[in-house]
Structures are given as C-alpha cells and as structure tokens.
Amino acid sequence: MAARTAYEKIWDDHALGNDLLYVDLHLVHEVTSPQAFEGLRLAGRTVRRPDRTIATADHNVPTWDLSRPIEDEIARQQLDALARNVEEFGIPYYGLGHRRQGIVHVIGPELGITQPGMTIVCGDSHTSTHGAFGALAFGIGTSEVEHVLATQTLPQKRAHTLRVTFTGLPGAGVGAKDLILGLIAQETSAGATNHVVEYDGEAVRALSMEGRMTISNMSIEWGARAGLITPDETTYRFLEGRPGVQEPFEQAVERWSHYVSDAGAAFDREIEVDAAALAPQLTWGTNPGQTAPITGVVPTPADDDEQRALDYMGLTAGEPLAGTPVDRVFIGSCTNGRLGDLRAAAEIVRGKRVAPGVQALVVPGSMRVKAEAEAEGLDRVFAEAGFEWRNAGCSMCLGMNPDVAGPKERVASTSNRNFEGRQGRLARTHLMSPEMAAAAAVTGCLVDVRELV
C-alpha cells in the first residue's frame, strides 16, 4: 500500500464509500443541540449510539457560586432543555454541579475518551482540540449534530492535507500559544481553509499534551478543517489509566501507534515555521491572523479592514504594543484552561499583586482541573494575588454567561478569538499565552513576560 498520512489512515478506516464518515465519538453541549434533538423528535428518530455520545454544560453556565439559581432565564431554559433531551435519549450527561462537568474539549481528553485514530465531532468549532491525540476531530453545525445523533455518520469529502513543521526549539517564555499564534500570523486567518493540518517538528514533539491541545485547538482560527498531532510516548503516557481506556493498555498502544504518517507520505502543502525565532505573541486586531510579537509595534494598516480593526481596538499604528494598559485579564477556555496552563500562570503571579484597577479572572476548564489546582494550592496563589477563582465553563471566552467585559475595556485573554464583541460589546481582546496574561495582570499592561522571570 502506498505511504499514507495519519489523516488518510483515519479516513480509510472510517469512510463508507467516498462521501460518508463514521463517527466514533460525538460530544454534545447545550447551545448547538436543542434544535437537533427537536428535529429527531419531529421525525420520530432515535439516537443511534448513546454509548458513543456524551454531553456536558459549558457555554452558558455561570462560574460563580453554584448554589445560587441561574439568573439568566433563557440560558436556564436551554440548560433545562439539554437535561431533558439527554434523559429522553439516554445520553450520559455531566451537568452543572457534576464533578466531571467542564468545557467539552477539556473533559473529553481528561476522561481518556479522546484517543488516537478516532473520528470525533461536536457542534463547536474548537473540536479541533482533540486532534492533539492524533484523532480526526472537527466542529459541525446543528443540522450535522442531528445527522450524527440519528445515523452516527456524517456526509464528508476527503480534505486536502497540509503539514506544518515547527523547526528548532522556542526560547524561554515562548510556548504552545506563541507557536500557534505565530503560525497564524504567518499564514493569515484563512491560510488552512479546506485542509486537514498535521503539526510536527521538534518544538511540537517537546510539548506536553496540554500544549499540543492549545495548538490543535486553534486550527480553526486559520480555517483548518482539523489539526492533528500524531501520537507518541507523550500521548500514551497521558492516556494511561484514564477511564476511557477500556481495553488492556498495551493492546491499545499497539493500535494507536498505527496512526502516524508513513515515511514518504505526501502532503498537498508543506509549511515551515521557525520556532526558535519566535518572541511571545499577541493579537493586535480583530481576527487571530492579526498577531504580532510583544517586542513589536502596532502595524500600519494595509487596507480598510485593518484600519477598522485598529479603530475598534483603540490602537495607533507605530506605537509599541508593550505598555498598553489593560482593564481585565481572563485565564481559561478550551485553549488554555488546563492544569498546566494554570500552573504556568501561577508561577508568574506567585508573590505578586494584580495591578490596581485590573479585574482578573481564572476559570478552570473543568471541575477536575479546578480540584487538581486546588489540591496543589494554585487557587490560593491566584486569590492572594487578587484574582477571582471561579468554577468551570467557557465563561469570558465568548461571554454567553455573565462574565463579559464592558465597552472599550481592554482584555488580556488566553482564549482563542479576538473578534469584535466576542468578550462583550465593543470589548477589546488581545489573545496571548497564560504566562503573558498573568504578566499583564500583575503589571497592568501588555508586557513581555520574559521581563518578569
């Protein structure tokens, strides 16, 4: 057989003909599922594989005191609808208050149900996160959610392939978030449209699973259908002992290790990024491609769209990015809400205080992340510095719950999107790593984290 990429192997193992893909795992949350369940009911259909489906509540949920009722009536109705739907259709559900509740892309890997070689879908574009395990994982719309619920398959065509090789190792203070932001800056926010990406190279191999998830998570931010990192010892060590690994571990590893790209497998496109040359990155505009190093200046707008972005962000071309005051800091999300992210941020914060006038928020990606962080005292590090320590959810990444920034407030955020209004109407988002966001919190401005360590 000809040399194949990991994506092509997964495709071949799941394709029914050349236009239908079998789905191994379907993740469900409250926002993109109610119309899908309603569609099933109207057509008299059932969920084909509840045992390959799992649901949680993340987008809407309040992250403060869980003993208080949800004040947002419409959000509460949506959460109630999910609770009714999973009951009716027999789907396992980790709702608000459950010890396993959390952001859908955090809990899948955490439970070990995200594994190499799988096909994974969810009605959320950041489903690409699960690609870090060598799975083919991508976001779908609500009609497709209904289709998967009913048939466990999805109409799909084979995508083009693209390999990104990060060469060299990044310097101190530069991590996974900087690698992916630097890549998107190089290739623009539409650079991988119609492609399934494979990330590789020394810098990727050196990353923890958490770092790899940060990279795969943002695949959608440059338009990729999905973004894989093929499995290795780091992947296997992460999965060992988790409840989703339900077969003898050695046997599982043998199966998983098949899902790497063969030597000589051809990609439709190849891109290189010099990881060693990257400084810490942050966005300056209103899409993730509008990124610059913290050592740089606000760029001169190249067209009307970039001028619009600068106007929205309240920035002036030619001014240094470093030193720009921030109003809020958000540490969390499916991009950077895992234990390793919180540890990295805490290291910067330890023994310091949040700058006067800055509101800083830490939202663990799951209740398990929260418990683990508390077990090692990270909650106290953050609280003593003046951060708010919250419960799990998507929170201020998209501001569907009450965690939003005000008009013209500038936010240093570890999330994945800096679109206009994303974190609140007229709010100004700068995407960056957890270390950079922590540094912004304690200095009160955009700052090169390398100056603090």
Next chain:
Amino acid sequence: MEHFDVVTGPVAALDRNNVDTDQIIPKQFLKRIERTGYGQFLFWDWAKDDDFPLNRPEYARAPILVAGANFGCGSSREHAAWALGGRGFRAIIAPSFADIFRSNCGKNGLLTVELPEADVRELMEAAPAAATVDLERRIVTLPSGREVEFEVDEDVRYRLLGGHDDIGLTLQRADAIDEHERDRERPGPSTLAL
C-alpha cells in the same frame, strides 16, 4: 429543506473580508432553543451603525449577498445560516468561505458561491443591480449580462436542487452503517462505561 434552483434579484454588498459568525449573529441570541426567528438579529451590533451597508433601503429585499473573502469564519453556530436565511438571503457570493459555515448553509437551502475577486468586485460596484444565480447550470449572471461559471460540490448541488433531507438520504444506506459497526468498528470507548 427549501429547494434551490434559480434566484434572481437585487444584490446587497458587504465589502469586508473575514466576516465572522460572531458578527453575523452574536452570542446572546444562541441561547434560544428555536430554529426560526433569527433574521431580526442578523449583524446585530454592526446594524446599530447607520452607515452599515446592509441598512441601505435598496438592499432590504435583496436575495443575494456579496461579501469579501473568508466569509463565515469562526464559530460553527448554524444560527448564522438561520439568520441570513431568515432575513431573506438565498445565495451568498464571495471569493472564499469558511468550511463549517459553507456546510451549514447547504443544510438550510442557502447557496454559497465562490467567484474570483474580479467578479465579486464587479457585483459589489454594481450593487444593488440585480443578478441571477442558477444552480442547475452553475452560472451567475452579473448585472452586465456577463455569465460566470462556478463550481459546487455535486452532492450539495443534488441536495439543494431537490430540497432533500440529508438524514433521510443517509438512512437509505443503513446497511453500510450496520456493516461498518459489525466488521470495522473500533473497540470503544463507550461513554456508558466511564
């Protein structure tokens, strides 16, 4: 699903690149559990600006929207397609679209047409002059009368032309799904066994 064959009418122009689905329909409207009624929320924040192009009265009944590259990027929210359809758009023309958005449109009787930059520019400059999108012939007729061919996935075209229900079509292949589960399905993980 409403079927699509030929649409003729005024063209509304939105000359911006990278229009994301957060702009098309902001998050506060995603809490609703209905599938209809989203047209009134289309471009909610942008529409507050009197100068926002789609506020122009001559665009009010346009069935065709022409926009910049990478239209529909970002979130997978199908509410974006529901809002555009709810407002009366039947076809969107742009130099490129984001994958998930394009797929969502196809499930809702909304045709996405990729045309070269120059043709998109011509449509924008002539807006609101009427154009025709013919899915059967795969032709856009520009206001000048010039005909431009476009490519469209054959399966998407078939489903749109016939107004077919995707799930119904797939369930006709239930034997192939059964066979996959019997012969090729990977061993777990089962979410019921966690």
